Amino acid sequence: MNVVVLIKQVPDTYGERKLSPEGRLDRDVSDVIIDEINERAVEIALQLQEDVGGEVTVVTMGPKSAVDTIRKALAMGANKAIHIVDDGLAGSDALQTSGAIAAALKTIEFDLVIAGNESTDGRSSAVPAMLSERLKVSLLTNLVTLSVAQGSVAGTRSVENGTMEVRASLPAVVSVAEKIADPRFPKLKGVLAARRKPITTLSISDLGLFPLEAGGENSWTQVNDVIAQPARTSGTVITDDGTAGTQLAGFLAAAKLI
Amino acid sequence: MGKILVLAEHDQHALKDVTRELLAAAARIGEPVAVVVGLPGTGDALLAELGAAGAKTAYVAETEHAEDVLATPAVLALETVANTVDDIAGILIASSVDGKDVAARLSVRLNTGLIADAVNVEESDGTVMATQQVLGGTYSVKSTVRGIPIITIRPGTIEVTQPTSAQPSKITIDIVVDPVGSGQVVARDEDEIASSGRPDLRTADIIVSGGRGIGSKENFAIIEQLADALGAAVGASRAAVDAGYIEHKAQVGQTGATVSPRLYVAVGISGAIQHLAGMQSAKTIVAINKDANAPIFQFADFGIVGDLFEIVPQLIKAVNARRSDELINI
Numbered sequence: 133m134n135v136v137v138l139i140k141q142v143p144d145t146y147g148e149r150k151l152s153p154e155g156r157l158d159r160d161v162s163d164v165i166i167d168e169i170n171e172r173a174v175e176i177a178l179q180l181q182e183d184v185g186g187e188v189t190v191v192t193m194g195p196k197s198a199v200d201t202i203r204k205a206l207a208m209g210a211n212k213a214i215h216i217v218d219d220g221l222a223g224s225d226a227l228q229t230s231g232a233i234a235a236a237l238k239t240i241e242f243d244l245v246i247a248g249n250e251s252t253d254g255r256s257s258a259v260p261a262m263l264s265e266r267l268k269v270s271l272l273t274n275l276v277t278l279s280v281a282q283g284s285v286a287g288t289r290s291v292e293n294g295t296m297e298v299r300a301s302l303p304a305v306v307s308v309a310e311k312i313a314d315p316r317f318p319k320l321k322g323v324l325a326a327r328r329k330p331i332t333t334l335s336i337s338d339l340g341l342f343p344l345e346a347g348g349e350n351s352w353t354q355v356n357d358v359i360a361q362p363a364r365t366s367g368t369v370i371t372d373d374g375t376a377g378t379q380l381a382g383f384l385a386a387a388k389l390i
Numbered sequence: 391m392g393k394i395l396v397l398a399e400h401d402q403h404a405l406k407d408v409t410r411e412l413l414a415a416a417a418r419i420g421e422p423v424a425v426v427v428g429l430p431g432t433g434d435a436l437l438a439e440l441g442a443a444g445a446k447t448a449y450v451a452e453t454e455h456a457e458d459v460l461a462t463p464a465v466l467a468l469e470t471v472a473n474t475v476d477d478i479a480g481i482l483i484a485s486s487v488d489g490k491d492v493a494a495r496l497s498v499r500l501n502t503g504l505i506a507d508a509v510n511v512e513e514s515d516g517t518v519m520a521t522q523q524v525l526g527g528t529y530s531v532k533s534t535v536r537g538i539p540i541i542t543i544r545p546g547t548i549e550v551t552q553p554t555s556a557q558p559s560k561i562t563i564d565i566v567v568d569p570v571g572s573g574q575v576v577a578r579d580e581d582e583i584a585s586s587g588r589p590d591l592r593t594a595d596i597i598v599s600g601g602r603g604i605g606s607k608e609n610f611a612i613i614e615q616l617a618d619a620l621g622a623a624v625g626a627s628r629a630a631v632d633a634g635y636i637e638h639k640a641q642v643g644q645t646g647a648t649v650s651p652r653l654y655v656a657v658g659i660s661g662a663i664q665h666l667a668g669m670q671s672a673k674t675i676v677a678i679n680k681d682a683n684a685p686i687f688q689f690a691d692f693g694i695v696g697d698l699f700e701i702v703p704q705l706i707k708a709v710n711a712r713r714s715d716e717l718i719n720i
């Protein structure tokens with residue numbers, strides 16, 4: 133069974149993250165890393181591979197520097213990678229991104245696409261669902277468990293008021309939530325092996341996209357205004373002298389919070 | 391402005407709160423039109439409620455597959471309405487797990503832009519503008535869409551309007567759902583938080599969250615007791631979730647729920663940047679932590695340095711005492 137994992141390079145959530153006045157991520161202020169949810173997606177793909185065989189291909193769309201993200205996934209154990217990279221893609225929105233990824237996936241054979249449920253930067257959770265629609269395959273999102281058997285994928289899907297057991301026939305696109313798996317750390321051997329694993333790069337013309345299908349200028353969504361929220365400041369801090377609980381109740385009552 | 395389609399979320403018998411919020415948002419920017427997808431009979435069951443919440447018209451698609459096929463019935467219904475009704479100026483969908491799937495798939499079908507997880511919508515010079523809070527609430531961004539905007543709206547962010555007694559006109563639409571080729575639901579299970587009777591974390595007015603400092607699943611009862619004394623929802627840090635003190639659904643932060651309650655009480659939580667990303671828009675933040683250098687104190691409006699196992703029981707007592715005083719005064 134051939135599995136594709138979608139991965140994305142994002143600003144490290146531990147560091148400072150900034151938006152430009154155009155509403156784009158300012159990549160210069162932040163360290164960029166593979167989004168943690170994608171490491172979990174790679175992990176579950178590798179576990180599936182251990183069970184049923186096949187190849188794991190990671191696919192990313194991003195600037196040249198995103199090759200580090202690819203190397204991380206290859207070092208974990210993925211077999212090969214596709215890097216969709218073209219200056220003309222900068223600033224693409226989810227609809228455009230899903231179009232470029234769909235075009236890339238048409239160049240390979242796959243049974244299952246695994247994505248993170250939401251990136252830590254965009255957080256729109258849109259690309260996996262858009263991709264399923266473009267590829268005309270079934271979709272299962274927000275999975276906390278995942279298994280494949282007899283031409284179908286099944287799992288537990290986390291929703292607001294509980295969980296549901298879900299299934300879909302392959303090929304399918306799924307997205308996984310944080311609980312799916314804890315990612316393995318790449319071993320030195322994996323890091324070395326990653327250097328020799330194939331990375332195919334695809335540009336806008338390789339993908340056969342129309343120029344209008346890519347890039348911030350042609351994006352379906354346009355940012356009109358970016359406002360930085362004022363940072364929070366600290367208020368009263370007391371050290372417990374045995375009465376802090378009662379004092380806090382007083383504070384809450386004075387603020388009409390109880 | 392034109393018609394604003396609203397995908398009604400419901401449990402087949404009653405509307406979910408977010409549907410009233412979506413209809414209220416729709417009324418700000420145009421004429422609210424509900425789209426209902428449900429089991430046979432759902433349309434009639436919900437019509438009065440939809441009217442009360444401001445819907446002028448309700449398009450109803452009923453199918454046996456409303457509950458066992460994911461997203462596809464709603465995508466088909468919205469696609470059908472969008473392609474047959476003139477003068478549509480926007481489509482509003484809840485930013486829920488299901489709603490996000492529907493919105494994203496519809497965006498491809500209709501080939502139009504999506505704005506995800508908006509906290510406000512407004513009309514500006516004849517176009518719909520949506521506000522999002524991004525990068526953990528550090529920025530507020532206003533965007534527009536080329537074409538008909540599809541906007542998902544974060545539950546609990548839009549104030550509902552006064553109920554009216556209007557009955558919307560009902561228009562039935564036919565959809566044909568083929569379960570093959572779609573995600574299918576085999577079973578559903580409601581979890582404890584949903585049946586605990588406590589408010590929903592994402593929309594709660596008051597939240598009490600516990601972190602790694604709570605120390606064990608058994609000890610986590612202290613958080614629940616404080617929550618109940620305050621009429622609050624229960625939240626948690628990722629460390630508390632990872633340690634198994636409470637289920638993931640309670641997680642607040644970057645990869646958990648984004649909340650903006652009136653009061654957020656962080657107990658035994660250090661205040662990591664990823665936790666802050668989910669709760670920094672709370673009106674008032676209270677922190678209890680034994681480490682005076684914990685980052686949470688840089689953001690708290692009221693902080694107590696001390697042992698939570700001393701402070702929380704005393705706080706519960708004091709809150710309950712004030713409550714019973716109030717009762718006596720009444």
Ligand SMILES: Cc1cc2nc3c(=O)[nH]c(=O)nc-3n(C[C@H](O)[C@H](O)[C@H](O)COP(=O)(O)OP(=O)(O)OC[C@H]3O[C@@H](n4cnc5c(N)ncnc54)[C@H](O)[C@@H]3O)c2cc1C
Nearest residue numbers: 601602603627628629643644645646658659660680681698
């Ligand atoms: C990609 C990514 C996403 C993440 N997403 C989230 C997220 O969504 N939500 C989230 O919360 N975290 C998230 N994190 C994790 C985050 O970085 C922190 O690890 C986590 O928030 C720490 O949880 P904590 O504050 O409970 O634990 P700790 O940092 O260990 O803090 C525990 C605190 O309890 C205090 N304490 C201990 N005993 C007592 C006592 N008896 N009385 C009073 N205080 C006591 C200690 O002083 C300490 O400050 C994410 C991390 C990454 C990398």
